[in-house]
Amino acid sequence: MQRQSPDLVEGRLPVFVFPTELVFYADTQASHKQVLTLYNPYEFALKFKVMCTAPNKYAVVDATGAVRPQCCVDIVIRHRDVRACHYGVIDKFRLQVSEQSQRKALGRKDVMATLLPSAAQAPPQAPPQEEERRMKEQLADSVFFEQPAIQTESRAASGGPSLLTVLLGLVCMAALMLPTLGEQESTVPVYLHLSVNKKLVAAYVLGLLTMVILRT
Structure with missing residues (x-):
């Protein structure tokens, strides 16, 4: 029997993305590539689109795509314009999701992106209430543009992930398939x-493991 998705109002579907903020450091080459993990805990497939307020500064692998029910996908984001004039500038990525058979957006999630000169200059975390207020003010006048997709870059061969990481990833994948x-x-x-x-916990752990594997 085919499952039917619930009758959802446009923009009311919660979107699960990790992390909720991207911080790039000019003096740390490894930080110039970040991974956003989009989770789909629902019983129906989702399609997604990545938009950005400054698309010329970033390269996004697979800016559009689909997520199968109770699965997750990784979206690789590279900062390709690391210059001093961009230090402290807050850009925003918007992940918009909808059903595969529908055009209207069912949910969206905004993720801030900041370039800092050095990890040593990272500002202390603000209280949750103050951070929420500041984010609302900064996002109020933002204009988002569709982020063009690019081909996945080939990576040099490395030592690869540890056996424990692979086994834990397989356990999480098996849990999502149950x-x-x-x-x-x-x-x-x-x-x-x-x-x-x-299953959300398993998807969360799988996303973290994927980040570790991509950075090796």
């Missing part, structure tokens, strides 16, 4: 059915 708690007509035993919260 039936959801309450799902009917499944041949898998009931004690192997996982709740949505557990």
